[in-house]
Amino acid sequence: MASQHATQVILASRPTTARAGLENFRVETIPMPVPEAGQVLLRIDTLSLDPYMRGRMSDAKSYAKPAELGQPMPGESVATVLESHSTDLQPGDVVLAQAGWRSHAALPAAGLKMLALDGIQASAYLGVLGMPGFTAWSGLEVIGKPKAGETLVVGAATGPVGSLVGQLARHAGLRAVGIAGGPKKCAYLLDEPGFSAAIDHRSPDFAEQLQAACPDGIDIYFENIGGAVWNAVVPLLNQYARVPVCGLMAQQSGKLQHDSSTDYLAATMRAVLTRSLQIRGFINYEFTAQYFDAFLRDVSALLRAGKIKHLEDVTVGLDNAPQAFLNMIDGRNFGKVLIQVASS
């Protein structure tokens, strides 16, 4: 073993601001964990940072229990087995683990998932083939019910969810319009994943640009940002439009607020009624039992065939995870946010 010590990032305090801050985290050095019978010692290779973690930092009522104060932040990783006290796994096996923000962990082998790495890089299982990918696939397929010729709009379109939503929609014959922050992200959307249009939500004429990009209106708005973008989307939604809602990061972080001069709720409900809209919140695990295998089959085939692009925004070093997390909340990441934890 390379080291007798391990590192972990603790939730030191609950945020008092919408954005959270570095002061809410604490990096600790602890003795190397020792696996018991049935457990394995894991070296965390890559940690996934995801917007849902901001919700866990607060103790407001939500769909998941809050993270515990004084404990490591929760999170999913790709990890390598260093030492095994189980017949199920061998040293060198690569697994998916709910190990939190840690460099090493001793965990029961039974809760770990071996990864199929034939032609697929391990970190894809944290993004396009993992929770963000399944969020994209299930929201689009199960709620969005895409039909060829329709128009789809998705926000945070260079992120792991938005990017896959747009590409899956394009493969299904839809017109895909991406919303992102800044000209660099918009240029990428038009080049790489083949969106039909890309709109910068920071533009002063954002609403007019969005309307111009959707000449036939919007049939599916995949809501993963929240806040003011919604007000530009509502007037464009067609009769029977579907709105899967999987995230409201802009709203959570205090950006993209609605101004208070208008009763936007009344306008939204009027649109719901007069255009028979469906708005449906979801957390991907609602659909895991019924659909995860179909998702993995579909998207890994597209990935192996080179038909899906995915961007990774990698920061080296677990110590840097808090800052990388805050950058993501601020929308300053460019692709799926990952922390390279192990140096090897």
Add this chain to the structure above:
Amino acid sequence: MASQHATQVILASRPTTARAGLENFRVETIPMPVPEAGQVLLRIDTLSLDPYMRGRMSDAKSYAKPAELGQPMPGESVATVLESHSTDLQPGDVVLAQAGWRSHAALPAAGLKMLALDGIQASAYLGVLGMPGFTAWSGLEVIGKPKAGETLVVGAATGPVGSLVGQLARHAGLRAVGIAGGPKKCAYLLDEPGFSAAIDHRSPDFAEQLQAACPDGIDIYFENIGGAVWNAVVPLLNQYARVPVCGLMAQQSGKLQHDSSTDYLAATMRAVLTRSLQIRGFINYEFTAQYFDAFLRDVSALLRAGKIKHLEDVTVGLDNAPQAFLNMIDGRNFGKVLIQVASS
């Protein structure tokens, strides 16, 4: 024929207030219509007044074309054939007709629907067995998907939609909680149609009363009122709750507004996300082709068996239709609003 003249109520001007006013209507006397080949002359017996008509008076974009200025207000009626120039109908036949606010009409026989009156009064086809009834049934069955043991809340619960929603829910084994305006309506709900609880939305402690009436939260909120009631409902909605939206009369009429001190849209979207809610607007005709026959079979059986109560609020005389309509917009009706047009 009793008279050589007919009466009609014209849309004289579009409303400039949320409520509309008497000045927007004009009662006219015209020569008796003369049926052509293939047509019948109808005597309108009973005219149905419905909240959707307020929307038709405006020319704002909606799900239906606005009513035309200078033309009779649109509306559905039960009518008797006086004179037939078609082999399909005979004098004395009772039909359902889209004849507008008129005492008589000459219409193609092909567009009229003969009514099955065995044990059912004709006016039921304007309420519990008509458009309001189908709105209740289809919103509840197709969107609400009721399950025994769940809790349902419905507004305007003495109205033709809300009353049937509550009774159908109760027959399906749900706890039904009705919202209505004033103690008289609430007392009726507890007596006649067997709601488990009835809450007066005018009570200063409405939100607390609603919470107390829903100890296990709300699984289905059938939204047919709009406005401030929604803000009391949102905190009580359970995970995977369903919200069929078929009307926003309170919002349309300018009552029950949201105050502007809070971003209610953000709160609503947060609830949608964290509790995987479904909000789905609908107009009953979306479901007509697939479900109308099942509705008619189900509800007419319940009606003949005496298991469904329905209230009618009847005003005599077509001249009085504008005032009765405005009373309905103000929530001062007590049951399905009908105009008895023919004196016989």
